[in-house]
Every structure is written in C-alpha cells, then in structure tokens.
Amino acid sequence: MQRHITGLIAAAAALGMAGTLTACGGTGSDDVTLKLVAADYGDSAANSSQKYWDELAGAYEKDHPGVKVDVDVYNWNVVDAKVKKLVDSGHAPDMAQIGAYSDYAAAGKLYPVGKLLNVPTQADFLPQLSEAGQVNSVQYGMPFAASTRLLFYNKKLFKDAGLTPPTTWAELAADASALKAKGVKIPYALPLGREEAQAETMIWMLSGGAGYTDDVGSYTLDSKQNITTFDWLRDDLVDKGLTGPTAPAKLNRADAFAAFAKGEVGMLNGHPTLMQMAAAKGVDYGTVRLPGPSGPAKSTMGVADWMMAFKQNGHAKETGDFLNYVYSERNVLDFSREYDLLPVTSSASETMSSAAEDKKLWPFLKSLGDSELFPVGNTSWASVSEGIKQEIGSAVSPHGSPAAVLGRLQSEATAAESAE
Missing domain, CATH: 3.40.190.10 (Periplasmic binding protein-like II)
Structure with missing residues (x-):
C-alpha cells in the first residue's frame, strides 16, 4: 500500500524464470511451475512475506502434485519496477501482487477474474474492493490486502x-x-x-x-x-x-x-x-x-494492494486453482493478522469483526465500509x-x-x- 515498509529483497537471478514449464519430480512436460512476484510487508527477515509465501506454496504443492509455485518477494520500493521489467522483456510472471493493475489490464495482458476464480471466491471479495478492481466494468484486479487511515x-x-x-x-x-x-x-x-x-x-x-x-x-x-x-x-x-x-x-x-x-x-x-x-x-x-x-x-481513505494474473504463459487453470486457495478464509485471515492488515473478503472480515484477538483492528475494519480508494481503475x-x-x-x-x-x-x- 504506498505506505510500505522495508523488507527482504529476493535474489534478482530468478527474474528470467517466469512462467517456464519444468519437469517436477521427473514426471514429464505436463508439470507446471507458476511464477509469482510479490511485495514484502515485513520489516525484517523474520517476518518477511517471503516466509509467508514459501509456507503457503509448500502447503499447496503437497496437495497438488505436478504444480510448483515459485515466489520472489521484493521491497515495495522496487517491486513494481521488477514486474514491469519482466513484462517488458517478454517474461511476465503468472501472477503479480503489487500496487496497481489497471495499466496491464488496459494493455490486454491480464486474465479477467471471472476466468480464474470460482464463483464463491470471486463473490467473497468486499463489494467496494471488487468494484475498484474493474476496468470498463470487467474485474481484472483482485484485492489482496487493505487498510484504512x-x-x-x-x-x-x-x-x-x-x-x-x-x-x-x-x-x-x-x-x-x-x-x-x-x-x-x-x-x-x-x-x-x-x-x-x-x-x-x-x-x-x-x-x-x-x-x-x-x-x-x-x-x-x-x-x-x-x-x-x-x-x-x-x-x-x-x-x-x-x-x-x-x-x-x-x-x-x-x-x-x-x-x-x-x-x-x-x-x-x-x-x-x-x-x-x-x-x-x-x-x-x-x-x-x-x-x-x-x-x-x-x-476516510482506504487502500488496497492488488493481485493480478498475466495471460502470457497460458496457465489460467493452474493459476486460478492456486488463487482460490490463496483467498480461502483461513489464508486471508492468517496474512491479515501477520501484518495487521484488513481482510479483503467478506468471510474473513466477519470473522475478524467478532474475534477478540483482532480487537485492535476493529476501528480500522469499521471504517473500511465507508472508505474511498485511490482511483486505481483509471489507467x-x-x-x-x-x-x-x-x-x-x-x-x-x-x-x-x-x-x-x-x-x-x-x-x-x-x-x-x-x-x-
């Protein structure tokens, strides 16, 4: 959220590996590696978002043989530029979790959310965040984390x-x-x-x-x-x-x-x-x-950061399945609680609004309903x-x-x- 704190910068050597097909475990060319570039919400190696994503990807891979999720996490000061460099060089990642999406949507580079997520997952996004993720009435941006002031x-x-x-x-x-x-x-x-x-x-x-x-x-x-x-x-x-x-x-x-x-x-x-x-x-x-x-x-002002999926590598089915997992209530709550952020889904918000452990976030959660976001849908x-x-x-x-x-x-x- 353009208020971002310094975290771990992942090795740049992985930049050229976006969206490649690999032989995971030697089972053949049908195996897929999904590439995700994400922003860091942590302030040290101990709570870097790299740790969160590695654990999440590992848990997903155990139940989805043949799919590997490779995540690079970068400081907020550079992550947008890292993604732009990959896209401009023809090596777009399958997914990017960054600060804005609309320029890529306008250029025709993103999957519409409706081609990725199942109906319950897409319907679970908070309405004002879903609307903010639209360009020309089609949702391309998936809210990932939110906050208010x-x-x-x-x-x-x-x-x-x-x-x-x-x-x-x-x-x-x-x-x-x-x-x-x-x-x-x-x-x-x-x-x-x-x-x-x-x-x-x-x-x-x-x-x-x-x-x-x-x-x-x-x-x-x-x-x-x-x-x-x-x-x-x-x-x-x-x-x-x-x-x-x-x-x-x-x-x-x-x-x-x-x-x-x-x-x-x-x-x-x-x-x-x-x-x-x-x-x-x-x-x-x-x-x-x-x-x-x-x-x-x-x-008050609300802020959302965005997840998007690029079409270049053709991994719509695998990407959508992984994102359905990312946006499960448990995973949304885990991320929000780790970094004192607000959930972007109705189910997680309802749970947080009644959980005593989240009491310190209630005033922010309450203000999210009448908050206004940056005009991110304007390219x-x-x-x-x-x-x-x-x-x-x-x-x-x-x-x-x-x-x-x-x-x-x-x-x-x-x-x-x-x-x-």
Whole structure:
C-alpha cells in the first residue's frame, strides 16, 4: 500500500524464470511451475512475506502434485519496477501482487477474474474492493490486502497538555498549538514528501468533503473544497509552525511514523502498521476518526494492494486453482493478522469483526465500509499520482498557492485522462 515498509529483497537471478514449464519430480512436460512476484510487508527477515509465501506454496504443492509455485518477494520500493521489467522483456510472471493493475489490464495482458476464480471466491471479495478492481466494468484486479487511515494521537502528550482528541479542524489546530507550547517537537506530522504524498493528500481532501474524482470518476483536484482544504493546512498548521521542523514537502511517511514511535509526534494520520511500531517502542496511542471542518469526516481513505494474473504463459487453470486457495478464509485471515492488515473478503472480515484477538483492528475494519480508494481503475492514475508526489508539498510551503498547484495538477490529470 504506498505506505510500505522495508523488507527482504529476493535474489534478482530468478527474474528470467517466469512462467517456464519444468519437469517436477521427473514426471514429464505436463508439470507446471507458476511464477509469482510479490511485495514484502515485513520489516525484517523474520517476518518477511517471503516466509509467508514459501509456507503457503509448500502447503499447496503437497496437495497438488505436478504444480510448483515459485515466489520472489521484493521491497515495495522496487517491486513494481521488477514486474514491469519482466513484462517488458517478454517474461511476465503468472501472477503479480503489487500496487496497481489497471495499466496491464488496459494493455490486454491480464486474465479477467471471472476466468480464474470460482464463483464463491470471486463473490467473497468486499463489494467496494471488487468494484475498484474493474476496468470498463470487467474485474481484472483482485484485492489482496487493505487498510484504512485513522488519526493517531500520543496519549501521554495529550494528557500532559490537558487535551482531548480533536473532532474538527479547529480543535486539531488548537490541540497542535497546545502541544507546541508544551515543547512537543512535531505537534502534527504532515508527510507530503514523495514517498506517500498522494495518500496524505487524499486523506485531507476527503476530510474537506471532496476527493480526487467526482461521482463518475473524472478528476476534480482543483475543486473549491480541495483548495479550501489546502489553504487551511497552509494557513492554520504549516505557517503557524505546528508541523515540526521539517517542511511537509520534505517529510516522508516512514520518517513521520518513526518519529511518532519515538514519542516526538502529537498527532498524525496512520494505518494499522503504526500500531506495531508504536507498541514496540512503548508509546501509548489512541485512534479516532479523522476530523473535518465541522465534525468527524464522513469518509476516510482506504487502500488496497492488488493481485493480478498475466495471460502470457497460458496457465489460467493452474493459476486460478492456486488463487482460490490463496483467498480461502483461513489464508486471508492468517496474512491479515501477520501484518495487521484488513481482510479483503467478506468471510474473513466477519470473522475478524467478532474475534477478540483482532480487537485492535476493529476501528480500522469499521471504517473500511465507508472508505474511498485511490482511483486505481483509471489507467491514468499512475501518472497523476506521480505528479501529486512531486508537486503537492509546494502548495503549503511559505507563499505557496494551493489554487495554482492544484490547478496545474488538474490540467496534467485532464491531459492524462484524455490520453487513456
């Protein structure tokens, strides 16, 4: 989810092996090796996603003689580029679990989900995630992991300053001002650095009552609401010195999370992974819905990462059978619990919502129902997102103009959309 943490990078020597037929156990040419390239959600070798996939593939292979599943896991910073390199060189993997799918779908390189999964498995995806996986009303992207964003706050710092969690923008600014007066280094962390600026931007746009697109999916970056939102961020937070010593345009999400885990941040928007980081450092935190102009925001940002299956190697039957296994309730729950993520299926979500062991994830799970996702079904989203990463931080810089920056981004988005 473009918030991703560093993990184990698998050996690049396997790149050229995508989708080859092998003689597993010497039984002949009918044996198939499925190639999967996946992203790493772990932060060390001990909890690398490579370990998860190796165990899952091993269990599957025991019950499916003649099929081998070969998985390479890469850091989120490089996995999209690794897949692109394979596809561009004519060696597409059978499956890729990465951040976006629509460009490959638009190029005709992916199997429709209906040609892979059985009906119960496909119907089990959460409806808003299934819809986000569609291009021209056909689902090509299978959601793999999801998360939502809530406002995290440091309970000790709030208690020391006599504060309660904010429900409005005015209260957030007042709390940040009080924290600054108490010597808190970063009263509110506003990471608009390129690592995940597109996420923090969308969180605030939703908070202000708008977003990236309108009801029919056309970009509306420079809407009146969005300009008002960034005017407020510039005037009421940044210009008043409430976002810490690092300019928002230079602050990356990973650095903001690390500072929160050190007890240096009063408030920031975060996803479930931050819970692990804060708990590991002994930081007592709370979470609340994102504040809006006059009360809690009506919706928050949701994020989904995607699984897709490439047509090049012709392994639709074997790939579909393996993916039916991947998306069983047990396996979806195991992965979600391992990395503090939200399930992408209704069956696993229902189990998690009533399991005491998952109580810490309930607030995020509850907010998933009314969350909004990036417009990943727009094949222009990759270029639009890149533009946001590069430019949005300047909107809240000293003498920055949100109207000018958002207007420029809108022009670029409109041009990209027209080229689809």
